[in-house]
Amino acid sequence: MAKTKGVKIVTIGGGSSYTPELMEGFIKRYEELPIREIWLVDIEAGKEKLEIVGAMAQRQWDASPYDVKIHLTLDRREALKDADFVTTQFRVGLLNARVKDERIPNYYGMIGQETNGAGGMFKAFRTVPVILEIVEDMKELCPEAWLINFANPSGMVTEAVIRYGKWDRVMGLCNVPVMATMTEPKALGLEREDLIYKFAGLNHFHWHKVADTKGNDITKKVIDALFEGDAGLPKNIHDIPFYKDQLEQMNMIPCGYHRYYYREEEMLKHGLEDYNTIGTRAQQVKQTEAELFELYKDPNLDHKPEQLQKRGGAYYSDAACETIASIYSNKETQIVVSTKNNGAVPDLPADCVVEVTAYIGAQGARNVAFGELPTAEKGWLQMMKSMELLTIEAAVTGDYGTALQAFISNPLVRSGDTAVKIMNELFVAHKKHLPQFAETIARLEAEGVTVQDEVARDLD
Template sequence: MPHSPRGRTPRPRKVAVVGGGSTYTPELVDGFARLRESLPLTELVLIDPAADRLELVGGLARRIFAKQGHSGRIVTTSDLDRGVDGADAVLLQLRVGGQSARERDETWPLDCGCVGQETTGAGGLAKALRTVPVVLGIAERVRRANPDAWIIDFTNPVGIVTRALLRAGHRAVGLCNVAIGLQRKFAALLEVRPEELHLDHIGLNHLTWERAVRLGGPDGEDLLPALLAEHGGAIARDLRLPRTVLDRLGVVPSYYLRYFYAHDDVVAELRGKPSRAAEVAAMEKQLLALYGDPALEEKPALLARRGGAHYSDAAVALASSLLQDGPGDVQVVNVRNGGTLPFLPDDAVIEVPARIGPTGARPLPAAALDPLYAGLVASVSAYEDLALDAALRGGRDRVFKALLAHPLIGQYEAAEALTDRLIAHNREYLAWT
C-alpha cells in the first residue's frame, strides 16, 4: 500500500462513487474504513439514480464507518452534479441497463454459437455501446465540477471505457481486480505477504498473463516456475483450464483467457445452465435484504460471492497514490500504452504495472511479448479501437466491423447475425437507431 511522505500527514479528501447504489459498494466502503490512514476522507459521496437501493446501501455504509471508527461523512444523492462537486476523485462503477441488459448480453450471442459474456465478444461490445456515451457525459460534468479530479474507472469493459476517457482528455485511470486477486492467491500459496510479490502482469483488460511472480520487487527472484511446479493443479482448477496448458505455456493466464482457449467448451457449458446475470440478480436481492438490517455493521459474507474480490484494496491504493504527494508506488492499472508495447498504437490502453503518483500512471518498461500472446493482444486491441469508434459514432456498419474483427467471432455470417441481435436488444440505448 502507498504511504504518505515521512513527516507529512495526508490531506483529507472527498471521494465520490458513481453507481454508489451497487451491491459492490459495501466492499469499497469497508476498504475506505480499514485503510483510512493511507487515504483520510472527510466525505464519501454515493451517487445513484435508484433511490431505494441507495438508501439501503448508504445506511450500511454509515454503520460500517461508525463500527470501524471512521470520522468521515457519508452522503447519498441522486444528483450527479451535487455529488461530484469538489470531489478529488470520482470512482465509476455503473451498469447501464442493469442486470436485465447483462442477462441479454450473456444469452443472445449463444444463438450464433459465440460466447455470451458481458465484457468480451458480442456481449462486451453491446455493453461498450451502452456505456461509453454515458461515461463520457459523466466525465464532462466531473471536469466542470473540478478539472483536477481523477476519474477511476471500474466500469466494464474497462479497457474500452478508459480509452474513451483518455482520448477525450480526462484525468483517468482504469482499474480491474484480476491482478490483485492473483497476487493475493499466489501470496497465500507461497506463504508470503501480498505486498512482497510483484507480478509481471501484461496484456489488455481481461486479456492478461502473469509472466513472472517476483519476490521483493520488479528485479526480485522469479517464483513462478516453483509456483507452477508445486501448485499448478490448484491454479489450473481455479482457471478451469487443464494443468497441461499452464505447464506448456509457463505462464498463468487470467481466467478470461478460457473464453479464447476453450471457446467451444464454454459455449456448450453456458447453453446448459442459467446465466451469471440471473445468479447475480438473485444474489443482489439477498444482499439488499441484508443491507436493510439495522443490526448489520459490516459487509456480509455473501458479498464475496458477488464478485469484485479485493476491489476495495485496489481502489483505495490507487486513489491514495493519485491524491497524495510523494514518489508513488507500483500498481497494475489500465493506462495509455505510449510505446510500452511497441506493436500497439500509443493511444491503446494496456493493463500493466505502472508507477502511480500525483501526475498519473506511467507504465514500467516491459520485456518483449512472446508472439503467442502478442498476436492475440494486437487483434483484440484492434477490435477495441473499432468498438470505440462504433460507440462514439454509431452505425450498423461500424458495429459489424467491430464484431468481425473480434477473434471470438471472425466470420461474416456470425457477425451479420450478431449485429442484428445486438441492435434489436439495445435499441433503446443507441441514439443512432
C-alpha cells in the same frame, strides 16, 4: 486537491452491491486518506438500492472512529462539484442488460459473457457514451479530480476517456490481477511480499510473470503450483484448466478470462449448459444481489458481509481505495492499472491504453516496462486491441459498419450471417440505451428484426 480540508469522493453507481467493500477500504485507509465526505450517485431506476446501500455505508462509518458523512443523490452534477476523486462502477441497463448480453449470443450457440465477445462489445456501446458525459461534467465541475474507473469493460472505458474524452487523469482497475497476487503466493506457501509481479496486456486479456525477491524468474514454478491447487479465479469464470504445455512454452500466466479464447469449446459448452438449466451468470447474480440487499436492509449490519465474495468482482473496490490513497499520499504503490501505454508494451502504440503494473503516485501511473511478448501472444494482443479500438469508435460514432467490423474481428464471434443476427438482435434488445444507434435500430425494426430468446425478449 487541498489536503487541509479533507477529501471529497464521488461514487457513480453508488447503489451497487460492491459499495460496502468500497467503504471498508476507505475506513481501513483513513489515516492516509482523510475523507471529508462521500457522495453516492445513482439513477432513478436505482433509487431504492441507493437508499439501502447508502444507509448501510453510513452505518459502516458510524461504527468506525471517523466522522464521515454519506450523501445520496440522483443529481450527478450536484455531487461532482469540487470532487477530488470520482469512482465509476455503474452498469447501463442494470443486470437485465447483462442478461440480454449473455442470453442472445447463447441462443445462437456462441459465448455470452459480460466483457468478452458480443456481450462485452454491447456493454461498451452502452457505457462509453455515459462515461464521456461524466467526463464533460468533470471538466466543468471538478477539473482537478482523478477518475478511477471500474465500470466494465474497464479497459475500453478507460481508453474512451483518454482518446475521446481527452482526459488523462484516469485509471482503470480490475480485480483479476489482485486475485492472482493473493492466490499464487499461497499456492507456493509464501506471502505476497515474497514475490515480484509484472503484468502486461489488456483488461481481461493480460499475462504476468513472477520472480522471487532475488530476481529469479519462478513463473514455471507458479504454473506447476496452480495446476496442483486453486487457480485463483473470480467466481464468474468456470475453472476449465489451461493446457500446461502452452503456458510453459510462453513462460507466462494468462488471466482467467483467457479460458474463453484458449479453451473456447469447453467454456462454450459449460455456458450453454447453464443457459439451458440454471440460467446464465447474470441470472445467477440477480439472485445473489437480491440476497445481499436483504442483508443490507438489516439496521444492525455495519460491516461488509461475507456473501459479497460470491460476486465475480470481489476486491475491485479495495483496489480502488489503494489507488486513491496512493495518488493522494504519493505512496508510489505498485498496482496493476489500465493506463496509457507510454512504451511499457512495445507491441502496441504508445498512445493506446494497456493493463500493466505501475507505480501509482501524485502524478499518476509510472508504468513498469514489460518488453515484447512472444509471437503467439503478440498476435493475440494486437488483434484484440484493434477490436477494442473499433468497438470504442462505434460506441462514439454510432456507425453500424464500424460495429460490424468490430464484431467480425472479435475471435469469440464467428463471422457470418449468425454473427449479424446476434448483433442486430442485441441492437434491438438494447434500444433504450443506445441512442447513438437510433437510426440503425429503427431500420432494423422496420426490417422485422426481433429478439428470439424468450427471456431476453421479455426484459425491459
